[in-house]
Amino acid sequence: MDYDRFKKEMEREGSGDSVSVGAGLTGELILYSFLVTGLFLLSRIFGKVLLATVGILAIGIGLHMMPMVFRFKRENSNHIVLQLFWISIFLGAISMIIFIAGSR
Amino acid sequence: MNLLPLIVVIPLLMAIVFSYIYRSKYIRLLTLLMALVLLVLPLLGLYGPYFFGGHGVVYIEGMPFVSGILYTLNPLKETLIFTLMLIGVLVLIISTREERLSGTFTALVLMGLASVSAVILTEDLFNLYVFYEIAAITQAGLVILAGREEAYRSAFRYLLVGTMAGSILLLGVGLLLSATGSLNIVDMGRYLALKPLTPTVYGALLMLIVGLAYGGGLPPFHTLKVDLYSRTKPFVAAILQTYSKFILIALMLVILKLFGGLPIFNTTRGVLIALSVFAMVFGTVMALLQDDYRRLLAYHTVSQGGYVALGLALGTPLGIVAGIFHGINHALYKSALFIGAHIVEKIKSPYMREVGGLLLAMPTVTFLILCAKLASIGIPPFNGFQSKLLLAEAVMSADMPELVILMLIVSIGTFLYMMKAFYLIFLKPCSEEQLREYREVRISKYHIFSLGLLVLLCIVLGLYPDMVLDRLLPLGEEIAIE
Numbered sequence: 001m002d003y004d005r006f007k008k009e010m011e012r013e014g015s016g017d018s019v020s021v022g023a024g025l026t027g028e029l030i031l032y033s034f035l036v037t038g039l040f041l042l043s044r045i046f047g048k049v050l051l052a053t054v055g056i057l058a059i060g061i062g063l064h065m066m067p068m069v070f071r072f073k074r075e076n077s078n079h080i081v082l083q084l085f086w087i088s089i090f091l092g093a094i095s096m097i098i099f100i101a102g103s104r
Numbered sequence: 105m106n107l108l109p110l111i112v113v114i115p116l117l118m119a120i121v122f123s124y125i126y127r128s129k130y131i132r133l134l135t136l137l138m139a140l141v142l143l144v145l146p147l148l149g150l151y152g153p154y155f156f157g158g159h160g161v162v163y164i165e166g167m168p169f170v171s172g173i174l175y176t177l178n179p180l181k182e183t184l185i186f187t188l189m190l191i192g193v194l195v196l197i198i199s200t201r202e203e204r205l206s207g208t209f210t211a212l213v214l215m216g217l218a219s220v221s222a223v224i225l226t227e228d229l230f231n232l233y234v235f236y237e238i239a240a241i242t243q244a245g246l247v248i249l250a251g252r253e254e255a256y257r258s259a260f261r262y263l264l265v266g267t268m269a270g271s272i273l274l275l276g277v278g279l280l281l282s283a284t285g286s287l288n289i290v291d292m293g294r295y296l297a298l299k300p301l302t303p304t305v306y307g308a309l310l311m312l313i314v315g316l317a318y319g320g321g322l323p324p325f326h327t328l329k330v331d332l333y334s335r336t337k338p339f340v341a342a343i344l345q346t347y348s349k350f351i352l353i354a355l356m357l358v359i360l361k362l363f364g365g366l367p368i369f370n371t372t373r374g375v376l377i378a379l380s381v382f383a384m385v386f387g388t389v390m391a392l393l394q395d396d397y398r399r400l401l402a403y404h405t406v407s408q409g410g411y412v413a414l415g416l417a418l419g420t421p422l423g424i425v426a427g428i429f430h431g432i433n434h435a436l437y438k439s440a441l442f443i444g445a446h447i448v449e450k451i452k453s454p455y456m457r458e459v460g461g462l463l464l465a466m467p468t469v470t471f472l473i474l475c476a477k478l479a480s481i482g483i484p485p486f487n488g489f490q491s492k493l494l495l496a497e498a499v500m501s502a503d504m505p506e507l508v509i510l511m512l513i514v515s516i517g518t519f520l521y522m523m524k525a526f527y528l529i530f531l532k533p534c535s536e537e538q539l540r541e542y543r544e545v546r547i548s549k550y551h552i553f554s555l556g557l558l559v560l561l562c563i564v565l566g567l568y569p570d571m572v573l574d575r576l577l578p579l580g581e582e583i584a585i586e
Contacts, residue, residue, distance in 0.1 A: 015395055019524055026520050027392040033386045033513045041506040069389065074391050080261055081453055086174035086324035087265065089117045090317070094375055102306040 008065055013070065028069045035062050107157070108149035108177055108390060111225065114141065115218035119211040120518040126207030127429035132200040135210045135247025142217065149177040153227075170288040175225040180428065184350055186226050187432050191439050192217045195343040198443065201548040202337075205528035209249055213343060216242040220347050229277050230287045232358065235580040236273065236319055240266045240352060243344050247336045258331040261544040265328055269318035275471050276311025280362070281306050289361050297365045303577060308371060309363055313379075316359065320352025322413060323382040328407040330390075333402035338446040338454075340553075341398070342439035345405045353431045356416040357583060364419060364585040376417035380509065383410030388481045388517040392524075395518075398454045400525055401438070406479065407514065408434045412498060414507070415495050419585035423498035424575045431481070432572060433565060440476035440558035443551060444469065448529055451545045456525055465542035468471075470530045472555045477522045479562040482515055487565035 003021070007091045010024050039055030062068060075082060118138055128134070134240075145431045152342035159172025192213055199205050219242060222235035244259040244266075257554040281287055283304045284295040296305060314323065321329035329348060356376075363369050372508045387407025392398040412434065414429025445454065447469055482493075492515065499507045565572060 001525070019528070023392040023524055024519060026517055027389040030385060030389050030392075030513055030517050034381075034510060037510045037513075038381070041504060044506070062383045069393065070244050072389060073393055076327055076386065078258070078261070078327050080264070083265065083324070083327055086130075090324045092312065094313055097371060097375055098310050098368070101368055102303065103408075104299065 002022060009067060009070055013073075024067075024069055027072075028067050031068050031072060032059075032066075035059055106150040106152070106154050108175055108225070110148050111145050112175075112218045112222045113367055114145060114303055115214040115221070119214040119218065121201040122211035122214065126211070128207065129212070131205060131207050134207075135196050135200050135205070138210065139193040142189045142193050142196070145221075146182055146189055149182070149493060151177050151179070151182075156530040159259070167284060169291050170227070171229050174227040174288060175215035175222075177225065177229055179578055180579040181224050183432065183575050184322050184353065184428075185221050185437055187431065188217060188220055188224075188346060188350055191343055191346045191435060194439065194443070194557065195339055196546075196551050197275040198339045198446070198554055201550050203252075205435055206249075209246070212242050212245045212249070214345050216246070216343065220350050220354075221513070223351055224244070227547065228287050229280065229289055229292065229358070229432065232354070233274055233277050233315075235545060236315070236351065236355075237266075237270050239347055240270065240319070242495070243332060243347060246340050246344060247332050250336045250340070252335065258328075262328050262332055263520065265325065269314055269325070272311045272510055273315030274317075276308045276315065279308035279311065289358055291584060292364045292505070293365070293465065301366060301368060307360075308370065309368065312359055312362075313375060316352065316355040316542075317379060319348065319355055320381075320413065321348045321406055321409050322352070322379045323386055323406075326383060326386060326409075330402040330406060331407060333442075334396065334398040336400070336443045338398055338449060341445075343440070344484065345433045345438055345561075348405075349409060349431050349435055351418065352412060353428055355425070356413060357402070360416070360419060360585065364583070369419070369585060373417055373419055375503055377414060377504075377507075380410045380414035381507065383407065383413065384510070384514045385410075388514045388521070390523045392517060394521075395456055396454055397448060397456050397525055397529065400456075400521060401441055401445055404441075404518065404521070405434075407436055408438065408480070411492070411495055411511070415498055418498055418502045420498060421577070421580040421584040422494065422501060424583055425580035426491060426494035426498045428576055428580075429569070429572060430488075430495055433487040433491045433508065433562070434564070436558050437476045437479040437486070437562050438564065439509040440555055441473065441480060443555045444473035444476060447547055447551055447555075451542050456528040459529045459534075460532035461539060462542060463530040464539055465535075466547065469547065471550060472552075472559045473530070474526065475559045476555075476562065477526060479559075480565070481519045485563065485566045487562045490566055490569040494573075504548070 007016055007021050010021050029095040035058055043055055113164050140160040154175045156173040161168045162171050196213060199209055216239055219235040219239040223232055226232050244263045247255050247259040280292055284292045318325045333344055364374055384407050387403045391400050391403035412427050412431040415423045481487040496508050
């Protein structure tokens with residue numbers, strides 16, 4: 001991902017000055033660091049090859065999708081449909097985790 | 105004589121009185137008097153239990169059970185209530201300088217203070233649910249009072265999702281009642297530790313986590329909270345975020361007390377840590393992309409909520425103490441920042457690019473806001489530094505160094521967007537005409553006093569953290585998971 005492309009995306013969003021582009025890039029790096037450190041933590045705790053593979057896949061997809069920050073911003077909008085979608089995903093995910101933990 | 109219930113009863117009664125006299129011409133004076141009363145309230149209770157309606161402990165087959173509703177006070181709860189009341193007092197004082205103040209505003213703030221105090225004090229799960237719901241309605245009401253269409257929409261959305269999340273929480277309480285036969289949190293915890301776990305209990309745990317995420321503003325409910333904080337007047341957001349933060353702390357402690365000793369807690373801990381990390385990262389990334397100062401601060405609140413939840417989710421004595429300490433610190437510096445944002449909005453606009461050069465117009469306020477920003481980033485000698493350091497220690501001792509790295513990265517992000525906002529609002533050059541325009545706006549001494557007091561507290565707690573930590577440590581040891 002190059003700076004100019006990122007700047008163009010920021011301009012399309014309505015804030016293309018250097019302060020905003022710097023902030024946006026930092027956001028992008030934080031998202032990416034989150035993926036990498038999350039992978040490290042999970043693979044160290046669970047120590048499973050599959051988990052590491054899925055993690056590397058996630059990083060790969062992250063790299064491919066860069067810049068992620070704009071998609072991330074759209075998903076974090078205050079649109080009620082998106083909010084309800086993510087709430088349903090959340091409910092499904094924690095139900096699954098607790099079900100698996102309980103059935104062990 | 106133990107007057108503990110008065111901490112809840114007085115604000116609740118006065119809320120009713122204020123809603124009756126909402127058009128009185130003495131409303132400003134009465135609000136100021138009420139603010140003084142609120143400061144005394146945390147001193148009314150005695151440490152220990154308070155049984156309502158003559159109930160007490162009954163023995164069934166030699167086992168002690170609590171009948172009726174029980175409130176308890178300890179140094180931890182006292183500190184939380186004192187912080188809550190202090191911020192409530194400052195918000196009420198500022199409100200007396202607002203043009204359109206009605207008794208309804210004071211009534212809603214009082215109702216919120218009463219409900220959050222009850223959530224902190226109660227040991228009864230159904231009582232907690234009732235006040236949790238009142239707090240949610242109060243928050244929506246305070247946003248509606250902003251009187252803008254966007255505010256109505258946000259409040260409506262918050263209540264719409266709240267109907268679902270509140271029902272889920274109530275169902276969780278019902279499931280726990282059916283599984284344990286009690287509503288007292290300690291009795292329930294003891295029962296759950298003795299009996300084998302059933303799907304009912306797992307379901308209840310799941311539902312409590314949903315209630316926690318909604319009440320505390322953790323993902324995926326964070327966007328609703330952000331909307332609430334950013335659509336109301338910023339000084340109102342100061343008390344709204346304090347309500348959320350203390351409800352988060354209270355519910356996390358309930359989950360620890362109920363499920364902390366159970367084998368499933370390891371998985372629960374993982375879920376709670378994941379939610380906390382999501383909140384930290386999502387809040388920071390979104391704050392970096394904001395042009396509206398109110399939304400930037402609102403996302404920062406989500407991010408800091410993640411730190412608080414992370415400490416508590418660790419379940420270790422140090423983690424619990426660090427989480428609660430950060431919650432208190434955050435309530436202080438974030439309230440200062442919201443009051444600062446209110447001043448900025450009054451002078452010009454909440455949009456950072458439309459302001460600039462405020463340093464020349466109001467150097468004292470600029471200095472105070474800078475201090476609050478440094479506290480929020482975690483720079484010594486402010487309180488944010490002490491609690492973040494403690495949190496990092498707690499995470500390291502829980503053998504999760506990756507999370508410390510992530511905390512540092514998030515702190516760098518926080519530094520960046522706080523300094524971006526500071527540059528755009530206070531340092532960016534502005535024209536002479538704009539400067540004259542700024543100087544024409546009169547900022548009340550009440551605003552500056554509130555801001556100054558909060559910043560002073562940030563410095564005092566940064567220099568002498570033991571003032572609070574000594575009160576939290578024994579209870580952290582007691583609640584912590586072995």
